[in-house]
Structures are given as structure tokens and as C-alpha cells.
Amino acid sequence: xxxxxxxGQYFPGNSVIHRMDPRMKLVLTFLYIIVIFVCKxxxxxxxxxxxxxxxxxxxxxxxxxxxxxxKPIFIIIVFxxxxxxxxxxxxxxxxxxxxxxxxxxxxxTAVFMVIRIISLVVASSLLTxxxxxxxxxxxxxxxxxxxxxxRNSVHTIAMMMTIALRFIPTLIEEFDKITSAQKARGAxxxxxxxxxxxxxxxxxxxxxxxxxxxxxxxxxxxMECRCYHGGEGRTRMKQMKLHGFDVVGLVFMVVVTAGVVSxxxxxxHLI
Amino acid sequence: MEEILKFDNVSFSYDEITExxxxxxxxxxxxxxxxxxxxxxxxxxxxxxxxxxxAKLCNGILVPxxxxxxVNGLSTHNPxxxxxxxxxxxxxIRKDVGMVFQNPDNQIVATxxxxxxxxGPENLGVDPLEIRKRVDESLKAVGMxxxxxxxxxxxxxxxxxxxxxxxxLAMQPRCLVLDESTAMLDPRGRREVMNTVxxxxxxxxxxxxxITHFMDEAVTADxxxxxxxxxxxxxxxxxxxxxxxxxxxxxxxxxxxATEFSIELSKIGLNxxxxxxxxxxxxxALSALLEE
Amino acid sequence: xxxxxxxNLTYCYSTGTPFEVTALxxxxxxIDDGELVxxxxxxxxxxxxxIQHFNxxxxPTSGKxxxxxxxxxxxxxxxxxxxxxxxxxxxxPEYQLFEETSYKDIAFGPKNMxxxxxxxxxxVRKAAExxxxxxxxxxxxxxxxxxxxxxxxxxxxxMAMEPKILxxxxxxxxxxxxxxxxxxxxxxxxxxxxxxTVMIVSHSMEDVAKIATKVLxxxxxxxxxxxxxxxxxxxxxxxxxxxxxxxxITKIFMGLHEKGFPVRTNxxxxxxxxxxxxxxxxxxxxL
Numbered sequence: 001x002x003x004x005x006x007x008g009q010y011f012p013g014n015s016v017i018h019r020m021d022p023r024m025k026l027v028l029t030f031l032y033i034i035v036i037f038v039c040k041x042x043x044x045x046x047x048x049x050x051x052x053x054x055x056x057x058x059x060x061x062x063x064x065x066x067x068x069x070x071k072p073i074f075i076i077i078v079f080x081x082x083x084x085x086x087x088x089x090x091x092x093x094x095x096x097x098x099x100x101x102x103x104x105x106x107x108x109t110a111v112f113m114v115i116r117i118i119s120l121v122v123a124s125s126l127l128t129x130x131x132x133x134x135x136x137x138x139x140x141x142x143x144x145x146x147x148x149x150x151r152n153s154v155h156t157i158a159m160m161m162t163i164a165l166r167f168i169p170t171l172i173e174e175f176d177k178i179t180s181a182q183k184a185r186g187a188x189x190x191x192x193x194x195x196x197x198x199x200x201x202x203x204x205x206x207x208x209x210x211x212x213x214x215x216x217x218x219x220x221x222x223m224e225c226r227c228y229h230g231g232e233g234r235t236r237m238k239q240m241k242l243h244g245f246d247v248v249g250l251v252f253m254v255v256v257t258a259g260v261v262s263x264x265x266x267x268x269h270l271i
Numbered sequence: 272m273e274e275i276l277k278f279d280n281v282s283f284s285y286d287e288i289t290e291x292x293x294x295x296x297x298x299x300x301x302x303x304x305x306x307x308x309x310x311x312x313x314x315x316x317x318x319x320x321x322x323x324x325x326a327k328l329c330n331g332i333l334v335p336x337x338x339x340x341x342v343n344g345l346s347t348h349n350p351x352x353x354x355x356x357x358x359x360x361x362x363x364i365r366k367d368v369g370m371v372f373q374n375p376d377n378q379i380v381a382t383x384x385x386x387x388x389x390x391g392p393e394n395l396g397v398d399p400l401e402i403r404k405r406v407d408e409s410l411k412a413v414g415m416x417x418x419x420x421x422x423x424x425x426x427x428x429x430x431x432x433x434x435x436x437x438x439x440l441a442m443q444p445r446c447l448v449l450d451e452s453t454a455m456l457d458p459r460g461r462r463e464v465m466n467t468v469x470x471x472x473x474x475x476x477x478x479x480x481x482i483t484h485f486m487d488e489a490v491t492a493d494x495x496x497x498x499x500x501x502x503x504x505x506x507x508x509x510x511x512x513x514x515x516x517x518x519x520x521x522x523x524x525x526x527x528x529a530t531e532f533s534i535e536l537s538k539i540g541l542n543x544x545x546x547x548x549x550x551x552x553x554x555x556a557l558s559a560l561l562e563e
Numbered sequence: 564x565x566x567x568x569x570x571n572l573t574y575c576y577s578t579g580t581p582f583e584v585t586a587l588x589x590x591x592x593x594i595d596d597g598e599l600v601x602x603x604x605x606x607x608x609x610x611x612x613x614i615q616h617f618n619x620x621x622x623p624t625s626g627k628x629x630x631x632x633x634x635x636x637x638x639x640x641x642x643x644x645x646x647x648x649x650x651x652x653x654x655x656p657e658y659q660l661f662e663e664t665s666y667k668d669i670a671f672g673p674k675n676m677x678x679x680x681x682x683x684x685x686x687v688r689k690a691a692e693x694x695x696x697x698x699x700x701x702x703x704x705x706x707x708x709x710x711x712x713x714x715x716x717x718x719x720x721x722m723a724m725e726p727k728i729l730x731x732x733x734x735x736x737x738x739x740x741x742x743x744x745x746x747x748x749x750x751x752x753x754x755x756x757x758x759x760t761v762m763i764v765s766h767s768m769e770d771v772a773k774i775a776t777k778v779l780x781x782x783x784x785x786x787x788x789x790x791x792x793x794x795x796x797x798x799x800x801x802x803x804x805x806x807x808x809x810x811x812i813t814k815i816f817m818g819l820h821e822k823g824f825p826v827r828t829n830x831x832x833x834x835x836x837x838x839x840x841x842x843x844x845x846x847x848x849x850l
Contacts, residue, residue: 010383012420133382166382169424180620181659184651185720186675203671206661210706215377222378225330225370226391226438227362237389237402317739318710427606454737457606457766458808484739487811523741528769528811532833536840550811554818561824561843 011129016245017059018130022139024246028253029127035257036119041270042108044263045115051256052119052126061129069125070118077114084110108271133165135238141231142240155231163219171212178207275446275478276306276329276368280338283324298324300501301338306480308445311472313489313509314482316498317523322482325498326450329480330368331361343367343445366395369439373451375431376424384426384434385410385419391442402441409440412475413467429460433467440471446478447471453483461488486513486525490548497522510546529553564632565593566760567617567649567728572626574612586612588784589626594777596727599754600762601771601792604781605806610764613781614730617762618649631727647676650726654733656717657710665691665708665716666701672724690723691716693756694749711742718746722753729753730762735770747774768802769810772831780805796829812836 012018017025032048039045056066070077084106091105128136141158144150182203183189189200283299299321306312316322327333328340331347340347342364349357369391372378381387385406392402410416413433423431432452439447449468453461465488471477481492489495495512497505499522505512513519516526516534526534533547533556543560547553574587587609594600604610615621616628619635619642628635628645635645650672653659662668669690673683691701694715700708705716714734721729731750735743751774754761762779765771771778771792778795780787782805788795795802799809799817809831816830816839826843830836 010422132386134386162381166380166423169422170376173424177653178659180615181651181653181656183620184618184646184653185672185724186646187671188675203659203661207659210661211658215374218372218374218377219380221332222370222372223380223390225332225365226380226442227365227394228390229358229362229394233396234393235396235399235402236393237386237399237406239399317741459605459806486740523739525740528833529815532812532815532836535833535837539837539841541840541844550814550818553811553815554822557815557819557840558822558824561819 010132011061011065013060013130015058015060015130017055017126019243019245020130020249021240021242021246022131022135023143023240024242024249025127025131026136026139026143028249029123031253031257032123033120035260036116036123038257038264039116039260040264041267042112043267044260045112045119047256047259047263049115049119051252052123055126056122059126059130061126065129066122066125069129070121073117073121077117080113080117081110084113105270112270134162137161137165138236138238139240152231155234159231167215170215171208174211175204175208178204273308274305274341275308275343276480277341278302278304278328278338279341281328281335281340282337283328283333283335297501299328299335302501302503303338304496304503304506306446306478308478309476311479311491311493312481312496313492313494314480314496314498315484315486315489315524316482317484320498320522321501322498323450324501326370326448326480326482329446329448330365330370332370362395366442367445369442369444369447371432371435371439371447371449371452373454375428375435375455378435379423379431379438382422383419384415384421384423387423387434388419388437388441391438395442405441405443406437409437410434412440412471413437427460428456429463432456432460432464436464436467436471446480448480448482450482451484453485453488461485465491484524486527490527497524499523509548513548514546564596565629566596566631567594568592568629568632569616570627570629572613572616572628573624574616574621575624578624585784587616590786592779592786592789594760594762596760597754597758598760599751599774599776600760600779601775601777602762602764602779602781603766603768603771603802603807605766608781608805609784610781611732612784613786614651614732614762614764617645617728617730618651619645620651647724648726649728649730650721650724652718652721652729652731652734654736656720656734657705657713660705660713660717660720663704664702665696665705668705668716669696669701669720669723672720676724686723686725687719690719693722693753694719711738711745714738714742714746715749718749725757726759728760728762730764732764733766734763735765735767743770750774766807768808768813768831772796772810792831793829796831799828 036048039048085102086100086106088106088109089101089103091103093101093103095102137158141154144154187200187203189197192200281299281302282297284295284297286296314322314325324333328335330342334347345360345364347364350360351357379387380390388406388409389402392405407416410419413436415430415433415437418426418430423434426434453464456464468479468481469491472479481488483489490509492509495507495509496503497512497519504522505515513526513530516531519526527548529547529549529552533543533553534545536543537545541560543556547556569590569592572587572590573585576584576586590613602610602614612621616623622636630645630648633641635641660668662671666687669687670683673686696716696719700712705713708716718734734746734750738746747770750761750763763771775792777789778792779789780795780802796813799813802809812833813831816826816836817828819826820828824843826839830839
């Protein structure tokens with residue numbers, strides 16, 4: 001069922017990673033993603049994987065939960081692997097049949113790409129697992145706030161993101177409910193041509209839109225009643241402060257980056 | 272005692288008011304009423320009686336067309352033409368009169384319980400450490416402290432409403448207005464909210480205005496105000512109000528079954544008081560009758 | 564013969580994962596034609612899961628659902644048949660309205676049944692008249708109607724499918740006493756007039772006591788009892804322990820009983836209460 005999906009996937013906890021400054025986490029995750037693309041060989045990639053494993057351990061998020069984040073992109077991973085195996089033809093040929101050539105080079109590249117994608121996904125989900133969506137949007141807002149001329153629009157966008165994240169699960173539930181109700185009135189959503197099926201969605205989407213507008217209206221009232229008046233003069237309960245471990249995190253990331261660059265130079269080949 | 276909320280001959284219409292007032296459809300008409308600090312007032316009325324408009328007039332979401340609403344002595348009308356001044360004025364009013372609405376889903380803003388409770392004080396520009404303190408205290412007051420890290424959409428209806436109440440408490444209001452906040456809840460959720468509000472009134476001395484169409488929720492109030500067609504038609508203690516069973520039914524309301532039962536028994540000539548409000552009182556009265 | 568029957572009906576969410584939850588545990592029910600059944604239970608007791616099996620919106624994890632003696636999951640055709648034989652009206656049905664006019668909205672179900680134009684028109688008008696929706700309201704957008712009117716249009720939308728079994732999930736939620744009494748009255752009348760089987764899901768024993776012939780009590784995913792209103796009220800204390808409310812009048816008589824007065828405890832209307840007090844006084848005076 002659709003409502004089983006968790007959006008934002010925040011996993012409450014009190015680990016060092018949880019307590020790190022969200023801005024630092026955001027910057028480091030960003031840096032990590034860039035560096036993972038800089039890796040040219042298994043040695044530097046190994047260093048990145050090692051760094052990631054270390055961070056996962058520090059976050060105290062169960063490995064099972066971490067692996068779950070990879071599940072949705074399983075198809076993409078398989079697809080990438082197959083493409084790389086088929087299209088890379090250097091190294092020793094291991095298998096040949098008609099137009100299919102499988103070589104050692106192909107397999108190495110495929111493994112390399114798969115590790116790269118998985119690290120990418122795990123690194124970004126580590127961010128969402130350990131940081132609440134509100135804090136992430138807050139962090140974006142604060143990182144961009146030096147851009148004075150757009151401060152107000154940054155606040156508005158961050159607020160919109162928070163509200164969207166808050167309401168996605170509610171709307172999914174609503175969607176399920178309306179679908180069941182219209183099915184009970186004999187609506188046929190499973191058969192027919194593409195056009196017919198698209199048409200069959202009208203009885204679901206119109207009520208969904210109408211409820212959403214009503215919700216938006218009521219939410220706006222509720223926000224006004226709680227004295228919301230834009231970003232001006234607003235304080236935050238959760239202060240973002242750099243701690244010792246934030247600096248450690250930054251130094252760690254810089255060292256890993258330096259390591260990756262030197263490993264790239266020392267070992268010019270993939271393997 | 273001090274008046275926290277005062278309606279001074281207030282009228283309000285959702286239509287344009289024309290010269291000929293006899294043709295205007297008023298949602299609220301000539302309502303005068305004052306609520307004192309520390310009171311627990313239930314406002315009863317069927318749908319369309321004007322009770323929701325009444326709620327929205329309390330903190331300046333709507334402003335009266337005629338008369339004025341005073342919150343702590345301040346009129347909810349804009350004081351000047353200056354926008355910043357008006358904003359400060361209305362924030363002062365909304366900080367004092369906190370409002371909880373009907374649909375629990377449509378008043379929670381943040382994705383984590385404690386962040387939502389912090390929303391109000393954040394808007395007021397309260398110091399972060401003070402916000403933290405208020406959030407913890409408010410969540411404890413509504414019994415949701417252990418849920419502070421949870422996602423709101425995974426809570427039950429009653430729990431969501433308690434979070435919404437905590438969000439208002441964190442602004443440290445002087446008066447809590449609940450606009451049909453139990454209408455969408457199951458019996459368990461309704462009990463949760465009722466008990467929470469009761470506790471806030473008894474322990475913290477919070478002024479409560481509870482707008483509802485459930486009689487059993489009005490019974491425990493200090494004072495019951497009944498509205499019909501935009502007018503206040505009754506105003507008194509629950510005992511005084513519920514005695515008028517006939518009149519209440521006329522305006523589309525129930526009376527508590529215990530009251531109805533006593534009234535019916537007295538009609539067939541039995542000697543029972545007609546102002547019993549709850550089960551216990553009724554059992555007492557009947558025991559006395561049967562033991563005679 | 565039972566019009567609706569379940570055999571060892573069990574339903575689990577998220578089967579095959581560690582998060583498996585049994586929402587319905589081995590339900591065996593037999594409902595006779597023409598009953599007005601109240602299904603009570605608190606949120607999460609499994610009552611919503613149960614009713615969604617009756618028209619095949621949910622597929623049993625194990626066990627069977629028989630409508631008119633036929634297994635609804637036997638074939639595609641039997642499932643389709645069940646969907647039209649069993650009309651299900653969800654909670655807050657007014658939020659499912661979508662057409663430009665109330666007429667078109669009520670016609671949505673009958674249209675899906677592929678009925679003729681005349682038949683659709685007949686059914687729409689009949690259902691609308693029954694719930695008190697005027698011709699003028701039929702031509703208007705359902706979104707211009709009041710809350711209570713919208714709900715009646717939505718209920719008419721299910722009634723117009725003329726199901727043999729009409730199921731309504733919390734049809735009175737969110738309504739004020741007047742609106743509630745109106746809907747309950749309509750449901751009672753509907754059953755008398757059409758002779759169909761009706762089920763209403765409710766939290767409120769007080770509401771169902773007024774109209775039901777049988778009560779189905781659900782608690783922690785199980786069917787606790789299925790019996791007449793009288794018999795069910797004999798176990799009022801058990802029902803209260805499940806976190807459900809019983810009418811005040813019932814509580815009064817339970818209180819009197821506790822004090823040692825020889826009163827019946829399955830009293831659920833004020834009229835019954837008065838009779839019982841008269842009876843007891845007669846006895847006491849007779850002593």
C-alpha cells in the first residue's frame with residue numbers, strides 16, 4: 001500500500017551524526033557526492049566506501065534500514081551493471097555469443113559503477129535519516145541567507161518545502177481513501193485503453209484537489225493564528241552551532257578527499 | 272475578575288452590508304458577552320448557528336462589521352493605516368487568544384512533533400533556549416512529551432489535537448479557544464482532548480472557550496452559552512441551561528440523557544430533580560427515590 | 564439463507580515482512596437478509612477492514628467471503644457482481660463528490676453498472692427524492708450545497724446503485740444532533756422501504772441502539788459478538804472495557820444495579836428506563 005512509504009525517512013536518534021550541524025552535514029554530503037565522481041580507481045573508491053561505512057557506524061542507524069534505501073533504485077543498479085558489462089570491451093574476453101561480449105574490463109567497470117551509485121544513495125540517505133526534513137530545509141535557508149537580496153524568497157521556498165514534506169503522507173492516504181471509495185461505486189481503474197484509464201482518474205483527482213485546497217486554506221488560517229508573518233523577526237528553537245565534532249567531520253572529509261586525489265595519481269588505472 | 276474577552280454588541284455578515292439592514296443575512300447579530308480570566312465556557316449551537324463565526328471573531332481572523340471585540344482591552348480592529356503597526360497589534364491579540372481548529376491534520380505545520388510546537392514561539396521571536404523550555408513544558412502539559420520526536424501523521428486524531436494544543440500553549444496565551452476541536456475524533460480521542468483541556472483549566476488556570484455541538488462536552492463547563500441564528504439565546508450554568516430541554520431541542524440540540532430521563536420521570540409525577548447533569552447525580556437521585 | 568457470510572476470514576497487512584499486522588483475525592459471521600446491523604468497535608478494531616472485504620475492495624489473506632452464497636473471489640465476474648450487490652459508502656462521503664452537478668454525481672455509480680439511460684434517470688431521481696435532495700439541488704453543483712446536503716447527495720450516490728446490502732461507514736460523523744438524527748432516520752426508512760440489508764459502522768452505541776436490529780462488536784481484530792441489541796446490552800460492562808461508550812441511560816441503570824437495586828442493566832433508551840423505574844417502584848411498593 002502506498003501509505004507505507006516514508007517520505008523524508010527521518011530516523012530519530014542521538015548519535016554524533018544526528019547532532020552534527022545540519023549545515024555541515026549538507027555541505028559534507030554535497031562534497032562526498034562530488035568526490036565520489038572524482039574517484040578513478042578501486043583504491044580511491046575503497047577509501048570512500050571505508051569513510052562511508054565509518055559514518056554509518058557512527059550514526060547508529062541499523063544496516064538493514066540503510067540497505068532499504070537502496071531497494072527503490074535496485075532496477076537502476078541492475079540496468080547500469082548490464083549496460084556497463086555489455087558496452088565495455090577492454091581486457092580479456094570471457095564470453096562471446098553473437099553480439100554479446102563479456103570482458104574482465106566490463107565486469108570491473110560494472111562493479112565500479114554499482115559501488116559508486118550505492119555509495120551515492122547511502123550517503124544521501126544518511127543525511128535524511130539523521131536530519132529531520134525541517135532541519136534540512138532550515139539548513140538550506142541558512143546556507144543561502146548571506147544572499148541578502150533573496151533572503152525572503154529563500155525563507156518562503158524553505159517553508160513551502162517543509163509544508164510539502166509534512167503533507168505528502170496525508171495526501172497519499174487521502175488518495176488511497178478516495179480511490180477505494182470510487183472503486184466501491186464501480187469505477188474501473190484497471191482495464192481499458194490508456195485514454196480510458198486516464199479519464200478514470202478524474203473522479204479521484206478532482207476530490208483530491210478540492211480537499212487539498214481546503215486544507216491549504218485551513219492551514220493558512222492556523223498559521224496566521226500562530227502569528228506566522230514570514231521570515232522577518234523569526235527565531236528558531238534548534239540553533240545551528242558548529243561543535244567540535246563538526247570540525248572533526250570536516251577535517252575527516254578533507255583528509256579523505258586528499259587521499260582520493262593522491263590515490264588517483266598513484267594508481268592511474270581502474271584496477 | 273478581569274475580562275479577557277469582550278464582545279460589545281457585535282454583528283457580522285459574510286455578505287456586503289447594504290443600507291437596508293433588514294435584508295442582510297447576519298452570521299452574528301448583536302452579540303454582547305464577556306469572558307473572564309479563568310472561566311471555562313462552552314459555546315453550543317448546531318451547524319450554522321454562528322458559533323464558528325463567533326470563534327473566528329475572537330482573535331481577529333474576522334473583524335466585526337458593527338460593534339467591537341476586545342481582547343484584554345484591545346480592539347481586534349486595525350488601529351491605524353500603518354502595516355507594521357497593524358501587524359504588531361494583531362500578533363499581540365493572537366498571542367493572547369490561541370485557537371485550536373477542527374481538523375487535526377490541517378493545523379500541524381512541521382514534520383516533527385516538537386518542531387511543530389516550536390512554530391508559534393518562533394514566529395513571536397522568542398529566544399531559542401526559552402522556546403526549548405516552553406516546548407518541553409507544553410508537551411508535558413498535554414501528555415505528549417514522549418512523542419516529541421515522532422512524525423505527526425503517524426499519530427492518532429486525539430494525539431494530533433493534543434499536539435496542536437501544545438503548539439498554542441507554547442505561545443503562552445491567556446485564553447484557549449477550541450473551535451469544534453473534537454468534532455472529527457472518535458470517542459477515545461474526544462475523551463483525550465476533553466481531559467487535557469480540563470487539566471489545563473484546573474491545574475494552570477487557563478481560560479477556555481470550548482465550541483462544540485456535543486452536549487456531554489458542555490456539561491463539565493462552568494458556563495454554557497447557547498447560540499442560534501447568530502444570537503445568544505441562553506447563557507448560564509450547565510444546570511440552568513439544560514433544564515430547558517424543549518427549547519434546546521427546538522434549536523437542534525440534544526440534552527444529556529441523564530437530564531432528559533429526570534425530566535421525563537418528573538413528568539409522570541415522580542419526585543426527582545430535573546437538573547441532573549451526569550450519570551452519578553442521576554443514580555443518586557434515583558436511589559433516594561427508590562429507597563423512599 | 565444468509566445474504567452475507569464469511570468463513571475464517573483473515574487479513575494481514577504487509578505480509579511476508581517483519582511488519583506483518585493481522586487486521587482481521589478469523590472472522591466467521593452470518594448475516595440474514597433484511598437485518599439492520601450495527602458494527603461497533605473503536606478505531607483500529609478491524610471494523611473498517613472487515614467491511615472492505617464485503618464488496619471485494621480487500622482480498623482476504625485467507626478465508627472466504629460469500630455474498631448470496633457465492634464466493635466473491637471465485638471469478639472476475641463474481642467480484643464485479645459483488646461490487647454492485649454490496650454498496651459501500653465511506654466515512655465523510657461528501658469528500659468524494661466530483662461531478663459538475665449533483666445529478667451527475669449520483670449517476671456515477673449506476674453509469675458504471677452500464678444501465679440504460681432511462682434506468683439511470685429513474686434510479687437517480689428515486690434516490691435523490693428519498694434522501695430529500697430537490698430537483699433544484701440536483702441541477703446545482705454539489706459543492707454549493709451545505710455540509711449536510713452534500714452528505715445526503717453522496718449517500719444517494721450509493722443508494723442509486725440499489726445494492727442488496729448497503730454499508731455505511733460512520734455516516735453521522737461530524738454532524739450536529741439534528742443532522743445525525745436526519746441521517747439515522749433516513750437509513751431506518753430506507754431499510755423499511757426497500758427491505759434490503761443495511762450495515763452501519765459506528766463508535767456510538769447510543770446512535771445504533773435507536774435503529775439497529777443486530778449488533779456486531781469488533782475488538783482487537785476479532786469479532787467479539789453478533790447478537791440482538793438487547794443481548795448485546797446485557798454485556799455493557801464488557802463493551803465499556805473495550806473503550807467504547809454506552810449511552811448514559813445504560814450507565815445509570817448499571818449504577819443502580821451496583822447499588823443493589825434489582826434493575827435490568829440492558830436499558831438503552833429513555834423510554835425503557837421509565838418503564839423499568841415504574842416496574843421497580845411497583846415491586847418496592849408491593850413489598
